[in-house]
Amino acid sequence: DAKTTQPPSMDCAEGRAANLPCNHSTISGNEYVYWYRQIHSQGPQYIIHGLKNNETNEMASLIITEDRKSSTLILPHATLRDTAVYYCIVRVTAAGNKLTFGGGTRVLVKP
Amino acid sequence: DTGVSQDPRHKITKRGQNVTFRCDPISEHNRLYWYRQTLGQGPEFLTYFQNEAQLEKSRLLSDRFSAERPKGSFSTLEIQRTEQGDSAMYLCASSRQVQEGTQYFGPGTRLLVL
Numbered sequence: 001d002a003k004t005t006q007p008p009s010m011d012c013a014e015g016r017a018a019n020l021p022c023n024h025s026t027i028s029g030n031e032y033v034y035w036y037r038q039i040h041s042q043g044p045q046y047i048i049h050g051l052k053n054n055e056t057n058e059m060a061s062l063i064i065t066e067d068r069k070s071s072t073l074i075l076p077h078a079t080l081r082d083t084a085v086y087y088c089i090v091r092v093t094a095a096g097n098k099l100t101f102g103g104g105t106r107v108l109v110k111p
Numbered sequence: 112d113t114g115v116s117q118d119p120r121h122k123i124t125k126r127g128q129n130v131t132f133r134c135d136p137i138s139e140h141n142r143l144y145w146y147r148q149t150l151g152q153g154p155e156f157l158t159y160f161q162n163e164a165q166l167e168k169s170r171l172l173s174d175r176f177s178a179e180r181p182k183g184s185f186s187t188l189e190i191q192r193t194e195q196g197d198s199a200m201y202l203c204a205s206s207r208q209v210q211e212g213t214q215y216f217g218p219g220t221r222l223l224v225l
Contacts, residue, residue, distance in 0.1 A: 043202050043216030064177055087153060091212055097167060099214060101153030
């Protein structure tokens with residue numbers, strides 16, 4: 001699976017959009033981008049994934065650049081409950097089964 | 112609650128003792144995974160099952176570790192002769208076979224070896 005690079009930490013204001021970047025410059029054509037988050041003392045939680053097109057669900061939006069070398073997870077209206085570590089993971093689906101977590105981005109939502 | 116459950120949530124043991132953790136996956140998920148997470152790090156893959164078959168084991172899973180999923184439902188992870196370095200959060204996750212990247216995690220079992 002391709003390596004990902006994320007900033008170690010970032011702050012954002014409650015009620016504002018939080019934009020979390022991820023670089024995956026060595027991503028190959030059949031690798032998906034997955035985002036998970038882990039709230040303190042809980043297990044990781046799936047957020048969203050995508051291959052090429054931008055994706056949106058009830059939790060977040062995922063914007064993948066045209067060259068697929070980077071992506072951004074957008075939390076449209078951050079709340080205090082969004083404070084967590086966010087992990088960007090690149091993996092081939094249907095081949096290999098583990099998720100390879102990096103260090104993630106520690107996001108602190110401030111009132 | 113139809114999520115993944117783990118038992119116990121916390122375990123304190125003395126070095127050299129054996130411990131066993133249980134994971135109950137989401138009922139319709141045939142894949143089950145174990146991960147380990149130490150403080151400040153992301154989870155690390157240990158092993159996974161498809162139904163009752165253990166299909167992959169990480170090099171992290173030393174011979175003191177054994178995992179089973181006897182009837183393809185719940186799973187157990189046993190650590191024999193625990194060492195202080197085994198202190199960590201042990202996470203279980205499950206998924207459908209066709210959506211294996213979308214894994215649902217339990218709350219974890221936090222192990223402290225004294």
